[in-house]
Amino acid sequence: MATAVDTLRDTPFTIGGRTFHSRLMVGTGKYRDNDTMVHAIEASGAEIVTVAVRRVDLDRTRETGVLYHLDPKRYFLLANTAGCATAEDAVRYARLAREAGFNEFVKLEVIGDQETLLPDVQGLLEAAKILVQDGFRVLAYSNEDLVTALRLEDAGCAAVMPLASPIGSGLGLLNPYSVRTIKRRLHVPVVVDAGVGTASDACLTMEQGVDGILMNTALAAAHDPVAMAHAMRLAVEAGRTAYLAGRMPRREVAVPSSPLEGMLD
């Protein structure tokens, strides 16, 4: 597969000045156990792994720290502000995350509605501006709205991350047109974050020409997360390669593949 992509001369996948090989980023939540998580992440081939910021469990009833299981030297840790509902909270979480000392990247989430977990666009822009000013490389989780994406780019975000469908829904890419439009209009990388449910969703998403995909539940909630991670790796590569290859035009009528000449009387 790498050879095929090389032939098509894929551009490097660079975000905020860092270049990565894998266009698949993964989350670390909701796995049934840490062993499964570690093996699934390995099988996905992902280099960028997102983690959340939470209080330490002082009673130590369970060891919740993800870095006990995941080697921070092997993976690029992308802290996120998941769960934050205001710009102020998101900025606070991002600053705490940066203090852990790994990098200045943050996946910025400001949630505006608890049922759909759709982003609060106003809070998102406000937090993005503050964090960019503060030296962060901001990857902004956004809805699939072009104008919001343009504003986030103007605010200095290192990447814009439109959703395929709501977080954890597994509904797949609901609005390919919007995602394609965002990709066409932005200069910064576009990484689809949330909603991918299975390999065909990932492939279809990459075929829109976006730079990458971030997923979590599609792996963690699969019957076999490790096998699904492998499938997603192939799907992301297949979708990317198909995009670079350039698909045939769609037609409303059939066109025969075999010669019309030489038919028997």
Add this chain to the structure above:
Amino acid sequence: MNETIDITVNGQRRTVSRGVTLLGLLASLELDPRAVVVEHNRTIVRRPALADVRMAPGDAVELVHFVGGG
């Protein structure tokens, strides 16, 4: 004198010795300072400064780390 004060750590009320430092608090909780990020009254305290910040009554401390999430 072994006077004690009440502070809040991760939302829970805790009784600690007056004048205990953040580093001392972490030690009493058996937490490795390299594995947590410390916020004291809404201000991040960097590792080298943990031994310099002493607890006062009513202080709020947050101890956070990375957990699984998407």
